[in-house]
Amino acid sequence: MSSTSTTPAVALEATGLGKRYGRKAAPALDDCSFRLPAGRISALVGPNGAGKSTLLALAAGLLHPTAGTLRVLGAAPGELRDRVAYLGQNKPLYPQLTIADTLRMGAELNPSRWDAAYAARIVEEGALHPGQKIRGLSGGQRTRVALALALGKRPALMLLDEPMADLDPLARHDLMGTLMADAAEHGTTVLMSSHIVSELADVCDHLLLLGGGRIRLGGGIDDLLAAHTLVTGRGTAADLAPHTVVESRPAGRGLTALIRREGPVDPAWQTEEPSLEELLLAHLRSPDAPALLTPATTTAPLAVQA
Amino acid sequence: MVEYRIDRRSGVATYVQIVQQTKQALRLGLLEPGDRLPTAREVVEATAINPNTVLKAYRELEREGLVEARRGLGTFVRRTLGAQPADSPLRAELESWARRARAAGLDREDVDALFGSVLDQHFPKPDELFPEGDQ
Structure with a gap:
């Protein structure tokens, strides 16, 4: 995992970020603040309409915020376009171009950083011929070409909006493998939105859960899991004080609850560490649970550490 | 070169699966001292898991003295486990026992x-962990 000296320790930093698509509409993002440390592979999760695509498009410099600021690799969004790759949900490619033409476009648009051999290899691994037209490709093949276009510019930050939604399991596995290999070799920071929690659990080491226009859970996945406990026992939610109860459900004569620990848990409760899926579902079902951001993911009120 | 097989449904943490499969390869003589483990890049390309998961597993194997990381070269096997290759006399005895059973x-x-x-x-x-209610 190498990182060049020009890569800042923070890939993405939002401060009071807001985006509203119209005067009457509820804001997609509202006073959203967080920090994504460089080198992480982060899952952007949230219910439909939570603002995931908006946040990714803001980071890519395709939309402008209506409030607050967003810094991308230490600069304004769009300023370092050659070091940020964005793969939109609909993977816009020119259908009339061949694969070779598409990659040549990548080379022309990214003259300083383009790695032609690498882009060509990603295409070849999918058994695609450079002379094929984009129009004739399947969804998975198009995603592969789009990924080759994105990785060929050797980005420091990859922004992926539902990258694997239309792929069969094999193509998904192969392309995720390609992406992970790139991250292993170059220390690329990845932020990707997805609904498929089981897929994220293997690939990601960092989580940003969006809800109500803000980050509700943010941090390293191991740290977030370790901060929570699943408890089961005979008692009431009130007995669980001083812990924060994220979600509680009846279980026989007692209850089972996901708590955020404040100190040790009373041994009368049976405890288990939650899975990522359990952690996410509990928070999605309880939109009013207080937010939790680990220190590295919180925006510091003062200076940014070098 | 060993290849890791990640079972998503096993409930065993992914890095533990890598540790266990490496040990199994050492026991079976598939890996011997001096052999190189696949790089993190090679493992994640084949398995589509997070690179840090592989590094965590390799650190654990290093902590147990089974492998060592050589800077810029890779991770290499230091010692073997069990020292019973797949064609050892003990295995042959066990096989004949299994046939009799x-x-x-x-x-x-x-x-x-x-x-x-x-x-x-x-x-x-x-130090075995007893299942609950069995103590």
């Missing part, structure tokens, strides 16, 4: 239970 009408579960009980008798595990 089968001929005697034992099924897989019977053999499992019998083998487990002899194993426990000769290789006690003092």
Whole structure:
């Protein structure tokens, strides 16, 4: 995992970020603040309409915020376009171009950083011929070409909006493998939105859960899991004080609850560490649970550490 | 080169699966001292898991003294486990025993239970975690 000296320790930093698509509409993002440390592979999760695509498009410099600021690799969004790759949900490619033409476009648009051999290899691994037209490709093949276009510019930050939604399991596995290999070799920071929690659990080491226009859970996945406990026992939610109860459900004569620990848990409760899926579902079902951001993911009120 | 197989449904943490499969390869003689483990890049390309998961597993193997990381070169096997290659006399004896057990009408579960009980008798595990309510 190498990182060049020009890569800042923070890939993405939002401060009071807001985006509203119209005067009457509820804001997609509202006073959203967080920090994504460089080198992480982060899952952007949230219910439909939570603002995931908006946040990714803001980071890519395709939309402008209506409030607050967003810094991308230490600069304004769009300023370092050659070091940020964005793969939109609909993977816009020119259908009339061949694969070779598409990659040549990548080379022309990214003259300083383009790695032609690498882009060509990603295409070849999918058994695609450079002379094929984009129009004739399947969804998975198009995603592969789009990924080759994105990785060929050797980005420091990859922004992926539902990258694997239309792929069969094999193509998904192969392309995720390609992406992970790139991250292993170059220390690329990845932020990707997805609904498929089981897929994220293997690939990601960092989580940003969006809800109500803000980050509700943010941090390293191991740290977030370790901060929570699943408890089961005979008692009431009130007995669980001083812990924060994220979600509680009846279980026989007692209850089972996901708590955020404040100190040790009373041994009368049976405890288990939650899975990522359990952690996410509990928070999605309880939109009013207080937010939790680990220190590295919180925006510091003062200076940014070098 | 060993290849890791990640079972998503096993409930065993992914990095633990890598540790266990490496140890199994050492026991079977598939890996010997001096052999290089696949790089994190090679593992994640084949398995589509997070690179840090592989590094965590390799750190654990290093902590146990089984492998060592050589800067810029890779991770190499330092010592082996069990030292019983796949074609050892002990394995041959076990195979003939298994054939006799089968001929005697034992099924897989019977053999499992019998083998487990002899194993426990000769290789006690003092720090074994007992299942709940069994203490």
